[in-house]
Amino acid sequence: MAQESLYNHNSRNASGNNADTENGENHPPLRRSAFRALVQDFGPLWFTWCMNSGVLGLLTHQCPYQFPGLRIISNIFYVFDLVLFVVFSIIFLLRFAMFRFDAYHEVVSSQSDLPLCGCWPIAFLTLTSLTPLICSNAYWGRHAFTILGYVMWWISAAWSLIVLLWVFITYIRRHEARDVRLPTMVIIPAVSVSTVAVTGAVVVSLSYDVSPRLAVPVIIVSFMMVGLGILLGLMLSTYLFHQLLSQGWPPAAQSASVFIFVGPMGQSAAALQQLGSAARTYGKFGGYNKGTFLTAEAAAPLDVACTLIALMLTGLGIIWTLLSVWVMVERAFKKELSWNPGWNAIIFPTATLVTNFSFLAIAMDSPAFRVITAAMIVILVTVFLVNLAFTLTWVAQGKLLVVREDPRVKKMLEEQQKER
Template sequence: MVFARIQDYGSRAGNNMSPDDGPYEPLNRSWFRALVQDFTPIWFTWCMNAGIIAILLHQLPYQFNSLHVLSTVAFLVDFVLFTIFSLIMITRFIWFRRQAYYEITDNINDLALGACWPIAWQIISSLVCLIVSNTYWGGHAFTIVGYVMWWIGTGWMVAYLLFAFLTLIRRHKTKDQKLPPTIVIPAVGVATVATTGGVIASYADGLSARLAVPTIIVSYMCVGIGIFMAIFLYTILLHGLFQDGWPVPDNITSMWVFVAPMGQSAAAVQILSSAASTHGRFAGYNKGIFLTESAATPLSVACILLGLWMSGMGVIWALIAFVAMMEKAWQGKLKWSLVWNSIIFPMGTLTTSFLLFSIEMDSPAFRVVTTALVILLVLVFFLNAFFAVWRISKGELLIVRKNPRARRDENGST
């Protein structure tokens, strides 16, 4: 096999080795090595997308007999993909160790997308409680499973947010680069902790108020982290757009990520207030001034108002992202890439907010808009799946035999 030398990624942590002292890399790799070595966190967006579609199908205002079956199928797709992708990611860190670590952390985009892993975990934890615990064969045992998973995921997500931003601070990686829109994903992840916590507190079978209330309180704190962190980052990102214009055509769909912090936070405050009031968690707990039935009703009203504010901002970001895509399409520069996955989850969060409005306001308009958006998201998911499979079959995605890390010698040979 032909080999070439590459730079040792450990040198980025302070090692002064020269590129010529680095390890050898094969120019042409086996399919398994290519799969593992090039695997990045962006693939977990497939899990996130399948998961949020499962939640929306399960709670859709207009139900028919097979819709819960389709929701369960989407949940199983989410679970299977998460398991496979997690095994591949763990294998990459075990096999390539320092190289894998520095390749991800030295890339701002991949560092931010690393939050997709715990986000996908949190969505599965909520689906375990929403779907599995309410089946005849599931029950309360799976409520406890999902509940424990949620607390593990909460610690994971908060730890990753701190890790991502502390890494950026310590390495000063942004001084010579434009921040990508994906930088908001860790903030979205913390807001997702809140939304999934609200789902568990509201719909888990047999969950007591004693267990639900701590989830609600921590989730409200996470909403605050998600909102304020996103606002700070919005300022930087919007200034970058004013200064440099749209992202490059291959990444133009990343503009949809701007929707997620507002959509997810709007959904979170609504589902948490519903857990406190409609589902009686505060009444069942009944301690102090805040954790009472009398406090739950005004809290619900305030959260609906706050949700309307944030959803309005989410709609504006969605319109801006749509215009960006249409402008590139008009110029003939719009083409599919894996970044198209960034359309579904952000719009799914906004759709979840609309779904909750349709319940809280008994609004036919919100019900129709929610249903239309869910259909659109499912179509985009299948469109992405088609192009992904097509690109994988051509050897251009996921399994690329030619090693991009291979370097040519000065004489041009490898």
């Protein structure tokens, strides 16, 4: 229906000439300009590149084993994230400006694209973490970038909640999951609110000179967010796990999507640990010192409780990671595994668990967790580079990002052919 309305709405091609005619019916041309193809097909999946580069920038910046040049690599990931976010946001907004209701209808009618809209605020959250972490601690940044990161966090918190509500309300109104397999991407909005929590903890803990007066409201709201992320993530994971038990692994092309199960567990565990540290280690509750909860005395057991719950979530996150690796290896042995853009789903969810490992290494002074963290960072950077190489190759071949042949027109012509 989205495609048909688009054709009826736009009966002329980009140059202003009459559209092609076949059997007396008007339709747009099968071949499009490169710009039109880029904008018309641009989906929220592309924001996973911002998410992946942003989280790798954070991991390399906080890696337990530092060497000369690693901070430069972190800065490169940050700049890459920033540039991609600006460019992709402009293209995504252009899609709705140019195609309006048809673009909106295509997104909300897709059970995959709809939850992937949560990737947009998550991408912004990676910048919200890295901007104060890198810029406020530089000699030229300081408090101005701390305030910038603080404001960005409140914007991203509201944005993530709005997207979460919109996605699930739209799902309830438009989609019925009784007879179809619900995509694993439906977990992403839960990951987004957990990402709000861990980002808030990073902003108030690792930014330059954040006062307890500014920090405590962020910590309180972040605890609410991580609770929402844990509970919603567990509920959705239960439903999706039932699908795996009753219907088996997802199709071969969607094998990497199983890694998304890791996201709510890893991100929530990391958020809890960093929030506990913000309250106790960084002295935000002690500096605020009001009531019975916002005190230094309450911060100590709170920090311990956060670490304990984080360990429980870590165990579940590790199981999901092992299951995800298993399905990839199984498909590889059956020669059913081939690269596709969905492989971007590997990096960010796994990186949330690695972030949690890095916090556990600090909390326990654990050499084992430090080694695991460093090894996983190397693996994730390797996967990122592999994805980048395949993506650039596909773009150069015209199979991705700029696909001149309009799939909407192609589908319509195929349907017309069947009706003859």
